[in-house]
Amino acid sequence: MSWHLAPDHPFAAVRMLTFDLDDTLWPCFPTIHAAECEVHAWLQKEAPVLAEHYDIERLREHRMQVARDNPHMAHDLTAIRIHSYRELARSHGLPEAVAQEANAIFRRAHNRVTPYEEVREVLGQLAARYVLVAVSNGNAQIEKTPLAGCFHYSFMAEEVGVAKPDPALFHAASEAAGAPLHEAAHVGDDPARDVEAARLAGMRSVWVNREGAAWPRELPVPDLQVPDLYRLRDALMEETAS
Numbered sequence: 001m002s003w004h005l006a007p008d009h010p011f012a013a014v015r016m017l018t019f020d021l022d023d024t025l026w027p028c029f030p031t032i033h034a035a036e037c038e039v040h041a042w043l044q045k046e047a048p049v050l051a052e053h054y055d056i057e058r059l060r061e062h063r064m065q066v067a068r069d070n071p072h073m074a075h076d077l078t079a080i081r082i083h084s085y086r087e088l089a090r091s092h093g094l095p096e097a098v099a100q101e102a103n104a105i106f107r108r109a110h111n112r113v114t115p116y117e118e119v120r121e122v123l124g125q126l127a128a129r130y131v132l133v134a135v136s137n138g139n140a141q142i143e144k145t146p147l148a149g150c151f152h153y154s155f156m157a158e159e160v161g162v163a164k165p166d167p168a169l170f171h172a173a174s175e176a177a178g179a180p181l182h183e184a185a186h187v188g189d190d191p192a193r194d195v196e197a198a199r200l201a202g203m204r205s206v207w208v209n210r211e212g213a214a215w216p217r218e219l220p221v222p223d224l225q226v227p228d229l230y231r232l233r234d235a236l237m238e239e240t241a242s
Contacts, residue, residue: 005236010204010223010224011185011204011223011224011235011236013182013183014130014183014184014185014204015130015131015179015183015184016130016131016132016133016173016174016177016179016183016184016185017126017130017131017132017133017184017185017186017187018132018133018134018135018169018170018173018184018185018186018187018198018203019132019133019134019135019151019186019187019188020135020136020137020164020186020187020188020189020190020193020194020208021134021136021138021140021142022136022137022138022140022189023189023190023210024187024188024189024194024208025113025115025116025119025147026113026114026115026116026119027114027116028138030114031110031112031113031114031140032110033056034109034112035105035106035109035110035112036056036059036060036106037056038105038106038109039059039102039105039106039109040055040056040059042101042102042105043102046098046101047089047092047094047098047102049092049094050088050089050092050094050098053092054088059084059088062084062087062088063080063081063084066080066083066084066087067080070083074163075137075157075158075161075162075163076157076158077137077138077139077157077158078103078107078139078158079158081103081106082099082100082103085098085099085102085103086099107139107141108144110139110140111140111141111144111145112145112146113140113145113146113147114146115145115146115147116210116228116229118228118229118230119147119229120146120147120150122229122230122232122233123147123150123151123229124150125233126232126233126236127150127151127152129236131152131153131177131179132150132151132152132153133151133152133153133154133155133173133176133177134151134153134154134155135154135155135164135169135170135172135173135186136154136155136156136157136169137156137157137163137164137193138156138157139156139158142154152176152177153173153176153177155169155172155173155176157169159172160172163193164190164193164194164197165192165193165196165197165200166197167181167197167200167201170184170186170197170198170201170203171201181201181202181203182202182203184203184204185198185203185204185205185206185223186198186201186203186204186205186206187206187208187229187232188206188207188208189207189208189209189210191207191215191216191219191222192216192219194207195207195219195222196219196220199220199222204223204224205222205223205224206222206223206224206225206226206232207222207224207225207226208226208227208228208229208232209225209226209227210227210228212227
C-alpha cells in the first residue's frame with residue numbers, strides 16, 4: 001500500500017485535508033460539560049450569588065439567549081460566553097472581571113479534550129502526505145489540546161469572522177496552505193456544515209459517521225463516508241495497479 005493513488009481515484013488530486021474538530025476528532029458534549037462544571041465550581045467559591053441563582057443549565061440557557069439577541073456574534077462563541085457572564089455579573093453587582101476569569105477557566109478546561117483512539121496516530125500518518133488544517137466553528141485552541149503539533153495550520157470561526165457552512169474557513173485554509181480548494185478535501189461529522197459546505201466550496205468531502213446515522217435524503221451524498229479515521233487513511237492509501 002502507498003500514498004500514490006490511481007489517477008482515477010476521486011482523491012488523487014487532493015493535497016490538503018481540512019478537519020472539523022468537535023465530534024469528528026473528539027466527542028464534544030463530555031468536554032463542554034466538564035468545562036462548564038469546572039466554571040460552576042469556581043463560581044460557587046468566588047461568585048456564590050451567581051452559582052446560587054444559575055445552575056449549569058440556566059447558565060447555558062442565558063448564553064443561548066445572548067446568542068439569539070446578538071446574531072452578529074453567532075460565529076464567535078468566546079464573545080458570546082463572555083457577554084453572557086458579563087451580563088450576569090453586572091445584574092448581581094459583581095465586577096466584570098468575574099466574566100473574564102470564568103471564561104478563562106472554561107477555555108482551559110475546554111482544551112482538555114479526549115481524542116478518539118485512532119486520531120493522533122492517523123493524523124501523524126496523513127501529515128506525511130497532506131497539508132493538514134483544522135477548521136472549526138468551536139473555540140477549542142488546537143495548539144493547547146492533546147493534538148498540538150498534529151496540524152500545519154488551524155483556524156476558528158471567531159478568527160475569520162464567520163462560521164461554516166460559509167466557506168471562509170476553507171478559503172483561509174487554502175490561502176495558508178497554498179492549495180486551491182479543488183485540490184482539497186474536508187473531513188467532518190455534520191452533513192450540512194461540513195460535507196455539503198465543502199461540496200459547495202468545490203472541495204472533496206468526507207463524512208465521518210461514527211454513530212451509523214442515516215444520510216439526509218435532501219443532500220447530495222459525500223465523496224466518502226467513513227466510521228473513523230482508520231478507514232479514511234485506508235481509503236487514501238489505495239494500492240496503485242502495477
